[in-house]
Amino acid sequence: MALLLLVWAVSAAGLVLGNATTSVPRGLYLRANAQTATYVTFCLDTRHRQAPWYPHLCSPDAPDGLRILKRIAERRPDGSLIVKGDTPGALDSRVLGPVRRGDVRGWWMPLLRIDLQTASRASADSLQPPKGRS
Numbered sequence: 853m854a855l856l857l858l859v860w861a862v863s864a865a866g867l868v869l870g871n872a873t874t875s876v877p878r879g880l881y882l883r884a885n886a887q888t889a890t891y892v893t894f895c896l897d898t899r900h901r902q903a904p905w906y907p908h909l910c911s912p913d914a915p916d917g918l919r920i921l922k923r924i925a926e927r928r929p930d931g932s933l934i935v936k937g938d939t940p941g942a943l944d945s946r947v948l949g950p951v952r953r954g955d956v957r958g959w960w961m962p963l964l965r966i967d968l969q970t971a972s973r974a975s976a977d978s979l980q981p982p983k984g985r986s
Contacts, residue, residue, distance in 0.1 A: 869893065874938075875943070881962055888961065889961060892924055894920055894922075895909070895910035895917070895920070895957055897955050922951075923938070935951050
């Protein structure tokens with residue numbers, strides 16, 4: 853219980869971010885500085901206004917909307933970022949183009965990764981009888 857309260861407190865303070873999506877590793881991310889961060893959260897800008905997913909995400913029209921978390925693949929000299937997800941259909945620079953520095957809302961480093969497939973397999977394995985016994 854104390855651990856859950858601690859996670860909630862640091863999350864409320866903006867120091868930790870949780871991710872449950874599949875386009876980047878599930879888990880907790882710790883706030884970092886711009887120079888050392890390997891992940892970034894960002895908002896869309898007005899050039900994406902015609903996209904069907906625009907109203908559901910953080911943007912100038914919905915500043916409190918859901919922010920996008922992606923891995924930083926490249927830092928460009930003009931300050932923009934190329935971001936990538938880990939899935940083929942990820943909403944990343946392949947779709948959005950470079951992320952402008954002004955659209956960045958947070959810089960992050962992985963703190964705890966949660967592999968649900970491994971956890972699921974481990975749970976299923978624990979239900980199997982030990983091998984060699986009848």
